[in-house]
Amino acid sequence: MRLRTLRNGVNLSGKRVLLRIDANVPIAKGKAADGPHGKIARAAVDIEWLRQRGAKVIVMTHLGRPGGKRVPAYSVRPVAKRLSGLLVTEVRVAHDIVGPSARRLVRQMKNGDVIMLENVRFDPGEERNSTALADALSQLGDIYMNDAFAVSHRAHASVDAITSELTSYAGPQLATEVEVLERVMRHPKHPFVLVMGGLKMKDKLPVLRSLAPEADRVIVGGALAHAFFAAQEREIGRSAYDQNGVADARKILGEWGGKIWLPTDVVVAKSLRKDASRRTVAVEDIRKTDRVVDVGPETLRRYKEEIQRAKMVVWNGPFGYCEREPFCAGSFEIARAIASRTRSAVTVVGGGDTIPVVEAAGVADRFTLLSTGGGAMLEFLAGEKMPGIKALEV
Numbered sequence: 001m002r003l004r005t006l007r008n009g010v011n012l013s014g015k016r017v018l019l020r021i022d023a024n025v026p027i028a029k030g031k032a033a034d035g036p037h038g039k040i041a042r043a044a045v046d047i048e049w050l051r052q053r054g055a056k057v058i059v060m061t062h063l064g065r066p067g068g069k070r071v072p073a074y075s076v077r078p079v080a081k082r083l084s085g086l087l088v089t090e091v092r093v094a095h096d097i098v099g100p101s102a103r104r105l106v107r108q109m110k111n112g113d114v115i116m117l118e119n120v121r122f123d124p125g126e127e128r129n130s131t132a133l134a135d136a137l138s139q140l141g142d143i144y145m146n147d148a149f150a151v152s153h154r155a156h157a158s159v160d161a162i163t164s165e166l167t168s169y170a171g172p173q174l175a176t177e178v179e180v181l182e183r184v185m186r187h188p189k190h191p192f193v194l195v196m197g198g199l200k201m202k203d204k205l206p207v208l209r210s211l212a213p214e215a216d217r218v219i220v221g222g223a224l225a226h227a228f229f230a231a232q233e234r235e236i237g238r239s240a241y242d243q244n245g246v247a248d249a250r251k252i253l254g255e256w257g258g259k260i261w262l263p264t265d266v267v268v269a270k271s272l273r274k275d276a277s278r279r280t281v282a283v284e285d286i287r288k289t290d291r292v293v294d295v296g297p298e299t300l301r302r303y304k305e306e307i308q309r310a311k312m313v314v315w316n317g318p319f320g321y322c323e324r325e326p327f328c329a330g331s332f333e334i335a336r337a338i339a340s341r342t343r344s345a346v347t348v349v350g351g352g353d354t355i356p357v358v359e360a361a362g363v364a365d366r367f368t369l370l371s372t373g374g375g376a377m378l379e380f381l382a383g384e385k386m387p388g389i390k391a392l393e394v
Contacts, residue, residue: 001183002394003170006145015055015241018141018166019047020158022148022372023061023079032082035356037364039150039372040079044086046172046390047114047145048381051087054111055334058140059083059091060120060158065283068124070099078088080116092114097123097134106140120158131164133157134208138165147171149178150373152388153380161389170392173372178389180348180369181380185331189311189346197222197305198317198353200219201245201263203375208252209241211314218305221295221319225262227251234283237268237290240321250328261303267327268322274324293327300330304337313338325360331360350377 095101125133226241268290350371
């Protein structure tokens with residue numbers, strides 16, 4: 001797949017670049033929760049690249065699910081504040097998306113300036129892939145750049161319809177993600193280890209079907225493993241699991257059971273309080289009152305040994321209840337084990353719940369690819385259509 005990209009030699013001076021990023025991060029007490037390798041921090045790198053070439057950068061993003069209505073809690077102002085700090089320049093925010101405020105700010109821009117449009121999902125036309133909204137957006141820019149891989153599986157106006165209105169390019173982050181993920185799909189290196197955690201089977205199932213035939217080993221952990229235990233009619237106590245995924249887990253075990261490794265020991269607790277007492281037990285010794293909160297040491301030893309032999313590793317989803325740090329120890333060890341292979345193997349990590357784990361483990365910059373997209377990465381690897389990327393193909 002070849003995508004249109006802006007080359008270093010292109011003249012961007014004075015050009016209005018309509019840039020779609022994914023800055024959909026949690027907002028806590030009016031501040032964007034974004035780490036040093038978070039979505040906004042990574043977008044800032046490419047915004048600065050455009051600024052240094054004299055472009056006028058008009059940033060678009062969504063935040064939350066306001067349902068096509070203006071919801072103050074979902075304003076992008078905290079995102080603009082975070083960008084301002086990273087870029088060391090003021091990033092002004094329009095009061096609207098394509099209205100008088102947006103047009104006025106664009107007219108006032110000088111080369112190297114950055115502004116933000118309000119949350120594109122405040123307009124009901126965004127999620128309808130409205131050509132009218134796309135046309136109005138196009139009046140604000142000279143060229144369009146999509147650097148939001150995480151939303152490129154959506155046929156939305158700021159991702160898809162806009163490409164029919166302006167000359168459109170893939171941003172550096174998006175182009176890199178597509179290149180690496182295509183390598184995983186088309187030219188997998190062996191031994192290939194697929195590492196799957198998280199909760200929802202329906203999110204993971206298409207990837208399992210797509211990559212399990214190529215994978216040499218499928219390592220499963222987290223609440224996802226509990227659905228497999230339930231399929232085997234094992235006791236999982238009060239542990240969280242996707243009840244609707246049990247039948248699928250049973251089918252997967254029937255097809256690829258020889259490749260799939262499940263935990264053999266786990267860490268259990270009576271509650272999910274961070275100060276709850278914990279103990280390590282064999283899977284067959286889980287009690288009805290137990291909650292599985294992490295994988296056990298023997299499981300980690302086996303998993304890490306398998307990862308150390310791999311030439312390609314793809315990981316999506318934490319292995320413990322990482323909302324509480326004491327229950328995230330196994331995920332931290334998996335993160336460090338995969339990171340240690342990067343010089344010798346292709347290592348791909350993705351998922352909204354996984355990125356905070358690798359940041360906390362101190363290894364976020366040590367993978368071949370730390371994908372910005374959770375659902376988008378899974379859909380790409382499952383071979384599903386990606387409207388935002390299809391529109392950028394040469």
